[in-house]
Amino acid sequence: MSDASFDNKTRICPQTGLYEAQFGDYFELLKPRVMSLVVFTAFVGLLVAPVGVNPMVALASILFIALGGGASGALNMWYDADIDRKMKRTRSRPIPSGRVTEGEAFAIGISLSVFAVVMLSLAANLMAGALLAFTIFFYVVIYTMWLKRWTPQNIVIGGAAGAFPPMIGWAVATGGMSVESVLMFALTLAWTPPHFWALALFTKGDYANAGVPMLTVTHGRKATRAHILGYTVALVGVSIALGLTSIGGPVYMVVATVLNLLFLRGAWAVWRRTDADSDADKHAAERGLFKLSLLYLFLHYGALLIEASLKPFEMGGW
Amino acid sequence: MAMKVEHALHRRRLSRNVGLGLVLVLYVGLVYGLTIAKVGGPKPNTLPAAEARE
Numbered sequence: 289m290s291d292a293s294f295d296n297k298t299r300i301c302p303q304t305g306l307y308e309a310q311f312g313d314y315f316e317l318l319k320p321r322v323m324s325l326v327v328f329t330a331f332v333g334l335l336v337a338p339v340g341v342n343p344m345v346a347l348a349s350i351l352f353i354a355l356g357g358g359a360s361g362a363l364n365m366w367y368d369a370d371i372d373r374k375m376k377r378t379r380s381r382p383i384p385s386g387r388v389t390e391g392e393a394f395a396i397g398i399s400l401s402v403f404a405v406v407m408l409s410l411a412a413n414l415m416a417g418a419l420l421a422f423t424i425f426f427y428v429v430i431y432t433m434w435l436k437r438w439t440p441q442n443i444v445i446g447g448a449a450g451a452f453p454p455m456i457g458w459a460v461a462t463g464g465m466s467v468e469s470v471l472m473f474a475l476t477l478a479w480t481p482p483h484f485w486a487l488a489l490f491t492k493g494d495y496a497n498a499g500v501p502m503l504t505v506t507h508g509r510k511a512t513r514a515h516i517l518g519y520t521v522a523l524v525g526v527s528i529a530l531g532l533t534s535i536g537g538p539v540y541m542v543v544a545t546v547l548n549l550l551f552l553r554g555a556w557a558v559w560r561r562t563d564a565d566s567d568a569d570k571h572a573a574e575r576g577l578f579k580l581s582l583l584y585l586f587l588h589y590g591a592l593l594i595e596a597s598l599k600p601f602e603m604g605g606w
Numbered sequence: 607m608a609m610k611v612e613h614a615l616h617r618r619r620l621s622r623n624v625g626l627g628l629v630l631v632l633y634v635g636l637v638y639g640l641t642i643a644k645v646g647g648p649k650p651n652t653l654p655a656a657e658a659r660e
Contacts, residue, residue, distance in 0.1 A: 345640065
């Protein structure tokens with residue numbers, strides 16, 4: 289049968305009139321941008337652990353952690369397809385744009401979740417596999433299905449799902465948990481609310497249209513600004529506490545101190561502003577805080593990595 | 607008669623088939639590498655007695 293009418297650009301099947309999903313469409317279900325954060329933080333958690341890991345085991349473990357994170361992203365897109373259709377930011381995702389069906393996303397999400405957990409348990413250890421399974425469960429069931437549509441604190445509790453990867457990386461190396469891995473978890477957990485609420489302050493219409501009880505929608509922007517400042521103070525405490533553990537050191541402390549001062553200043557500026565100020569300069573301070581939050585987390589984990597890489601030369605750590 | 611019959615489906619799904627093929631090849635390589643690492647790696651309980659005491 290010839291297929292001269294098949295349009296490679298639009299990818300529309302001439303027989304069915306439906307879009308033919310490509311590999312990239314399925315890959316997009318795995319939220320590659322979120323996956324990059326998962327890979328990076330899990331990698332740091334694994335490398336800063338006091339036990340060495342065979343490079344092949346480390347590579348495989350990171351890939352399976354990323355795959356598990358991606359699978360939970362696919363399940364999130366499956367369940368949240370109705371919300372994604374309403375929000376400008378998410379309207380072009382594979383399901384709302386009609387490139388992938390909800391059933392396909394569900395099947396991919398479930399099968400990759402099971403596959404990633406089993407493979408991580410075999411490649412590393414049962415503790416790492418169990419933590420990955422709990423992370424997927426937490427993100428899909430606790431956050432996506434339950435809290436996201438129910439409470440304005442959704443981001444606070446849901447942030448835990450994104451905070452587990454460094455703990456899993458640590459578990460890959462050590463087979464357990466420790467104060468260091470829990471504090472790495474706490475760092476991402478406390479970082480998530482100011483990060484997302486800063487974003488919500490300049491995309492307010494989106495969440496309101498979708499009916500998601502974001503703090504900006506339920507308690508107003510003034511309360512959100514106060515929450516950002518409150519969580520930033522908590523974040524500073526966690527960041528400094530992490531620096532005092534065996535994986536911290538002078539380099540980390542210098543980086544953390546500078547970043548914390550900048551972040552506090554940004555959160556303070558956002559708290560002091562009124563909506564009129566914010567609208568007047570198109571949310572410059574909120575956008576600035578959001579961008580700084582990305583740098584904040586990246587540089588914190590980067591500093592931990594530097595401390596770990598200096599240790600063989602007897603320079604890293606306290 | 608042609609050995610290989612080109613079907614419309616083959617062209618439409620070329621990208622996903624090639625993508626999945628590459629993923630499977632990478633997976634085979636990964637499992638092979640893991641096997642070598644797991645089987646060939648040193649085991650603590652196989653150290654000579656004197657070395658283990660140290």
